[in-house]
Amino acid sequence: MQYTNEHFTGTHKDWSDRLKASLPPGNPENWPMPEGEEPPVKVEPEPVIYVPDLNTEKEQAQAELVYIFEKRAEEIAGKYPWFERDTWQDQEAEALAYQADPNTPTPVLTKIATPRNITVAELHSV
Known part of the structure; x- marks a missing residue:
C-alpha cells in the first residue's frame, strides 16, 4: 500500500526507514545540539519528606486499639449481649x-x- 502526502510518497516501510535514517541512534540526550545551544539540564526533583500529622496518627492508633479490644472482647464474651456485659x-x-x-x-x-x-x-x- 502506498501513502502519499505533499512531502512523501511510499510504503509504510519506506516511511519507517526514512524516519530511522533522519534520527541519530541512541539516547536523545546524546544527539548533537545545534550550534550555540546548550543541552537541556536534567533537574531532579527535591525529595519530599513525609511528616505525618500527629493528631491523625493518634486517631488511627486509637481506632486500631478499639478494634483490637472489641474483637478480643467479642471472642471472650461474644455469646452475651452488650447489656449483660456492661x-x-x-x-x-x-x-x-x-x-x-x-x-x-x-x-x-x-x-x-x-x-x-x-x-x-x-x-x-x-
Missing part, C-alpha cells in the same frame, strides 16, 4: 445481695431472666 458488676452485686436475702430487689437480674423465661432464682443457680 452490667456485670451490677449483676455481681445483685447476685451477692440475693444470696444474702432472696427478697432483695434485683432489677438487672430480673431484666436478664425475663426474656429467657426463667426466674431470678433459676438464673442465680446457673
Whole structure:
C-alpha cells in the first residue's frame, strides 16, 4: 500500500526507514545540539519528606486499639449481649445481695431472666 502526502510518497516501510535514517541512534540526550545551544539540564526533583500529622496518627492508633479490644472482647464474651456485659458488676452485686436475702430487689437480674423465661432464682443457680 502506498501513502502519499505533499512531502512523501511510499510504503509504510519506506516511511519507517526514512524516519530511522533522519534520527541519530541512541539516547536523545546524546544527539548533537545545534550550534550555540546548550543541552537541556536534567533537574531532579527535591525529595519530599513525609511528616505525618500527629493528631491523625493518634486517631488511627486509637481506632486500631478499639478494634483490637472489641474483637478480643467479642471472642471472650461474644455469646452475651452488650447489656449483660456492661452490667456485670451490677449483676455481681445483685447476685451477692440475693444470696444474702432472696427478697432483695434485683432489677438487672430480673431484666436478664425475663426474656429467657426463667426466674431470678433459676438464673442465680446457673
